[in-house]
Amino acid sequence: MNKKTSLLLLLLISVVLAPPLFAGEGLFSGMVRDYASLRFEAGDIAVHEQTVDVKYEYFGDIGRLYIHPTLYSNPNEPLLFDLKEAYFDFYFSNIDLRVGKQTIIWGEAEGAFITDIVSPRDMRSFILADFSEIRKAVPAVKMDLYLDSYTLEAIWVTHFIPSSLPDQDSIWAQQPNLSLPPTVTDVVINNPTPVSSALENSELFLSLGHFSNALNWKLNGGYTWTDEPLVAGITIAPPTATIDQGYERYFFFGGSMNTSIGSTVVRFESALAIDKPMNAFNPPQVSVEKHHQVQSLIGFDWNLFGAQYSIQYLLTYTHDHHDNLLVQMKPIQEFAHTLTFRVQDTYFDDKLTAKIFAYVETVPLNALIRPSLSYSLSDGVLIEGGFELFVGDEDGMFGSYQKNTMAWAAIRWYF
């Protein structure tokens, strides 16, 4: 841990510990976790990580202070400190105001990101992190205005925060799918050019929601950045090709809803990205083109014999499609179909939870299948284990990670 991180940590601990000494109500909670995974093909222990995740809430007359620091320890790597969230909540009669670094979740989808694009993603472990940990907080001011059963939400993200992608030496690094001249034997991918902190580079989001039980709905929109970088240009100087990356802006509009039909929950979510920037690869050059893109998801949740079932279908359509379009240096399909399945049941008075979650891409056929067990040794102490099974066509998003098929185990202690 470097000096700056140590000082920050010390300051944070002081802030957290100081309030209870003189007034008000403070509450500590958190979790310590040890997680390890074993890759079958390589036979290596890909990860053995210890996590200390602390949450502190301080309640005052006008609102709440919330601080959420996390420490990660990995073998032979410096201790990683992350201030996951730090914000103030102010509660008024019809308005809630949240100011600070915060995670914002939108939409109805589980494990898919359609209108849920306010907070970027931490993809350094692909999508294997807990759904609760895969989101990155953004520095923002969020205001919720409540009028009867309607909620108007306005969000100003002051600084653009991109998604975190795996390092090039990570087991999760994606190799660019670009046909470069045969004289090129070395590809250097530069870090994306950061977006400056100018006011015009901030992001704005707006949502109107209605909560009525019969049908709950939300309409969303925003002016945002592509959370993942695009190729800004390729410089070829054999034997090296240098890829520069950057971020682009676009508008999106969408909505989501949920209702019950009988005892089945039906969820729907859709978004239209207007002139969404994407890459077009015309060898040896890469350019940025703008295409409308629609993503729509329908999901069903139901219970049967005590078990919970869920199925989702996600369609992504790219307008004016052609074969040279790329996203994150991988080809885009005009119509992409993804299915997810979840089955979950509990046993022994809810102490044992068995779950299978699966993503399936239909073309090319490939999947990620995630069976897991979680056993509560005692209140707040869980022992867990499972598999991450990457199967199917290696040109698919999941199939390309076949060599990372792994077993994992973890123990968590909540306090």
Add this chain to the structure above:
Amino acid sequence: MRTGTKQRVLTLLLLFFLVFSSLNAATYTGQEVMSEVYNRDSGDTMKANLIMSLTNSRGSIRERSIVQYRKDSEGIERKLMFFLAPSDVRNTSFLSFSYEDGRGDDQYIYLPALKRVKRIASDSKNDSFMGSDFTYDDMGTRHPDLDTHTYLRTETIDGYSVLVIESVPKDTAEYMRTLSWVVEGEWFGLKKEFYLPNGKLGKTLTIDTFSQIDDIWVITDMTMRNLEKNTSTRIQMDEVSFDLEIEDSFFSERQMKIGTRG
């Protein structure tokens, strides 16, 4: 008075009392008793702290701590529960709307780690409530029209005149019949037995403590025993208060996220 005369008078008095009692009890039908139970005053609003102690077949005990708010109005029972303990479920909240007209419940759960309120499937009235021996049905008030009720007899428990009612579900249910011991005139239950389709006793509910708070009878300590699994769940309530000013808007997504302190 001679001893023989005394005995005759006492016998006559006893007979008179028994006949009067049975006539008085016979004025109730099972349906009437259970309608009285369903309609008894339980306050338009209520707040209570619940401690749920789950004992497994080996005798080990786990505890759940919940704050519950309830409001009945316009034929809708709204319930909002905040889980305080154990630590892995702290700040989780559960919101439900039950409808008098028989519509299926609407249920939502807020998982703080996911920061999202999620609608959940609600056909699970016979499912265990939080891994306990209570079902969601047991935690609510079952509509009397769902069962056929028969008055069986009157008993005396702890000095209370108690009507024993047999209820048989009209549709298929987990238990083929239940027996309820209902305090006459006050219309709250003191005991309940749940019989399995094979006729065996499956579960028993016993009431250990009850008291009058704000003129409303409240069961503050009860235990459900599952005789098949040899497990039990005890629910203790404290800080019970009724008829608080709680707006309908309290039972909302907003409050689920804010928690009890907002």
